[in-house]
Amino acid sequence: MRRLPSMTAFRGPRVWWWRWRSNPLRRRSDALEAWVVLTVWVVSVVGGVLTGVASTHSVEHGLAQERAQWRPVVARLTEDAPKATASTASGAGRVWADVRWTGTDGRSHAGEARVTARSRTGTTVTVWTDGSDSLVTRPASLSEAQIRAAMVGVLVGASVAAVPYLGGRIVRERMERRRMAQWDEAWARFGPMWGRKTG
Incomplete structure (x- = not known):
């Protein structure tokens, strides 16, 4: 059974950098597209x-x-931590609770931190604070x-x-549309001349 030639046989060899080479068929738009690319x-x-x-x-x-x-500081719970719920189960049984700690300025500060569920009042926990003694997450x-x-x-x-x-890509698509419009214009001009007999 005879095999049909592959499509690559009709395309010819690929020519790299053809837009940069001197070629009488190279249009100005081809060179411009090469610079755009x-x-x-x-x-x-x-x-x-x-x-x-x-x-x-x-x-x-x-x-x-x-x-x-x-920096880490030691804080104490000021209330009993609530029990874990379905929404906190994914957080390894940790819940939000009120804590109090002493800042670098020697003053007492209060805030909310994540602690182990059901922890009792007075339980010590480690929290992280920034330079202004505000609670932050662990770095x-x-x-x-x-x-x-x-x-x-x-x-x-x-x-x-x-x-x-x-x-x-947008610029190249516009250039391609313009090139197709030029081809249509040229075909409309010279297409009817094909088939005419001269002489």
Whole structure:
């Protein structure tokens, strides 16, 4: 049984960088499109990488400051902690309760913290405070900070890179529509001449 040739046989060999080479068939729009593609890729890659790296360093720096400035303090429950409910079961049996602690200024401070369910009044718990003796969450560890910073850097870098990439796609689509319109115009002009006999 005779095999049909594959479609690639009709396309011919792929020619790389054809828009950059001297070619009598290359149109001005082809060269312009080549510059658009090059610009889009350079801006997308360089902009995405630079903003991603900057975002990663910024997040790492902020989390490092939290680790340096936030400190654990011992607080005491001022009321019995409630029992765990279905909504708090996912939090390993921890609930919100009122606590009191002594700040760096020597004054007594009060607030709400997550504690073990059913803890009694007077039970000591460890809470974290910032430089103004306000309650904060436990700061991220070094490994947690690195993972968080890397994720933020990737997301920010990808978002920044997507802007010129999408812009380039829009420009190329408009160029393609204009090119098709020019082809239609040329076909309307020269198509009827085909088949005419000359001489």
